Amino acid sequence: MPTLSRNLRHAFFTLIMLLAICINAGAQTRKNSIQKLPNIIYIYADDMGYGELGCYGQQKIKTPNLDKMAKEGMRFTQHYTSMPVCAPARAMLMTGKHGGHSAIRGNLELGGFKDEEERGQKPLPAGEFTIAELLKQKGYATALTGKWGLGMNDTEGTPTKQGFDYYYGYLDQKQAHNFYPSHLWENDKWDTLGQPWFDVHRKLKPETATDADFDAFKGKDYAPEKMTEKALAFIEKNKGGPFFLYMPYTIPHVSLQVPDEYTKQYIGRFDEKPYYGQQGYTPTKYPLSTYAAMITYLDLQVGIVMAKIKELGLDDNTIVMFSSDNGTTFNGGVNAKFFNSVDGLRGLKMDVYEGGIREPFIARWPGKVRAGSVSEHVSVQYDLMATLAELTGQKVDQTDGISFLPELLGQKNRQKKHEFIYWEYPEKGGQLAIRMGNWKGVKTDLRKNPGNAWQIFDLKNDRNETTDMAAQHPELARQFDAILKREHQDPGVENWRFLEKVIAGGR
Numbered sequence: 292m293p294t295l296s297r298n299l300r301h302a303f304f305t306l307i308m309l310l311a312i313c314i315n316a317g318a319q320t321r322k323n324s325i326q327k328l329p330n331i332i333y334i335y336a337d338d339m340g341y342g343e344l345g346c347y348g349q350q351k352i353k354t355p356n357l358d359k360m361a362k363e364g365m366r367f368t369q370h371y372t373s374m375p376v377c378a379p380a381r382a383m384l385m386t387g388k389h390g391g392h393s394a395i396r397g398n399l400e401l402g403g404f405k406d407e408e409e410r411g412q413k414p415l416p417a418g419e420f421t422i423a424e425l426l427k428q429k430g431y432a433t434a435l436t437g438k439w440g441l442g443m444n445d446t447e448g449t450p451t452k453q454g455f456d457y458y459y460g461y462l463d464q465k466q467a468h469n470f471y472p473s474h475l476w477e478n479d480k481w482d483t484l485g486q487p488w489f490d491v492h493r494k495l496k497p498e499t500a501t502d503a504d505f506d507a508f509k510g511k512d513y514a515p516e517k518m519t520e521k522a523l524a525f526i527e528k529n530k531g532g533p534f535f536l537y538m539p540y541t542i543p544h545v546s547l548q549v550p551d552e553y554t555k556q557y558i559g560r561f562d563e564k565p566y567y568g569q570q571g572y573t574p575t576k577y578p579l580s581t582y583a584a585m586i587t588y589l590d591l592q593v594g595i596v597m598a599k600i601k602e603l604g605l606d607d608n609t610i611v612m613f614s615s616d617n618g619t620t621f622n623g624g625v626n627a628k629f630f631n632s633v634d635g636l637r638g639l640k641m642d643v644y645e646g647g648i649r650e651p652f653i654a655r656w657p658g659k660v661r662a663g664s665v666s667e668h669v670s671v672q673y674d675l676m677a678t679l680a681e682l683t684g685q686k687v688d689q690t691d692g693i694s695f696l697p698e699l700l701g702q703k704n705r706q707k708k709h710e711f712i713y714w715e716y717p718e719k720g721g722q723l724a725i726r727m728g729n730w731k732g733v734k735t736d737l738r739k740n741p742g743n744a745w746q747i748f749d750l751k752n753d754r755n756e757t758t759d760m761a762a763q764h765p766e767l768a769r770q771f772d773a774i775l776k777r778e779h780q781d782p783g784v785e786n787w788r789f790l791e792k793v794i795a796g797g798r
Contacts, residue, residue: 328429328533328683329656330609333675334593335384335537337377337438337544340619340627341649342634343586351630352583356594357613357653364655365664365699371671372617374716375640375647377464378412378440380616380672381539385421385441385453387676387690390715391778394419395441396787397717404465406473406488411463413784414448415441420689422676423454423535429683432456432529436522437539440464444479451479459521461514467541468492468572470548471510475517485511491546494568505565508573513550515540519592523599530603538596542589543582545623546573553584566624578624610656614672618647637756643714643724643733644756660699668698669726671712713778721789725771730764731756732771734793741792745771
């Protein structure tokens, strides 16, 4: 009996050891599987036009790091934002929904500009599913450094309730009008910066303005520098991966503000006059130089992030993407015509013409995305959800997007194409746009005139939308009408309702 007992004990301990080995092997397999997932960095400019980077034809503004990124990756020529203005573009990027389905369809502003009035924009509802939540399902650490604009810290829209482990930056878009704010937000807590609140929309009198008056709009802590600092710390902390870092910088959105050392690189290159704030936002003595310097500063931040990735040996396992939320602005001292900011395209920010919605898009992933490649694939930012789902081996059902991962990987035979891309925009009079193949339909001023006809453009031969072809193609108008009726869902917000009469035929 003692011998049998010893044998049983031996067999039991052997079984325990085998189970431990199996469990450890399984854990190691899962760990290896997670490690194979790429790190993802998505850098988002604010109000950057299609033609404001050197690699997209810009002649006056220096962007060496983004130009290098394009040489080392893929540059898209027909990539679109989901909406031509801040908050809805960001919501649709995060949720993979177009303007007919998104919970956020416009800049529904709450509160005011002063610190004590800060309330942000309409919060992204808790029931929405974001890219950050998608990636957390696969073990990603997630962070946001920049402008959110989808809900304050005490609402359901705050980033910590929308899939982000960490965030740092602006929650309220109105606060983001000042690049030298009194504070930013870090994981729902107020982070005091080195200057008090001041009114960035205060005008100066041209006949009395002094250098000291212009200098009053400068501060100690420049918000984009803080964003980069926090992003680098997140990368360092999570270098074991995988991580998702969303970097929505506030550049080059007005106000025109950047540290003097960067403006000095451009002063004297342009024939310019001071901007006194007559079109809103901060006055500046050198508006052209400041605007160019802001974009160059953003370019430098991209270079800093790329250098960090290389320093940590993460280059080959990190996909970096760069785009913008909408086209160049029309106010605040910005001169889009001088810089040819939208490369001749029609319209600017808040327009559903090409200048308001066609965006630069660059993707870099060494060994996976072919260096120096240019893509004409027609894509849109609400495709990002589907793309990252395919990248990480997941499925998403409720998205209007199509994965462009095959295009990135050079697998053109696998790349699906959009039947159409859809925009409905309730602001600036109420607008619609649908791209179907090379044809694009546009309707404007629909609140006052719901019976307005489709303007129809042939983008293949008329990228700048100069010639309305509607009279020659009534069948396209009927197809656009059918898409509108099928894709529009009630927004649930009265301010965003403008299509009921349009769908009813203008009655």
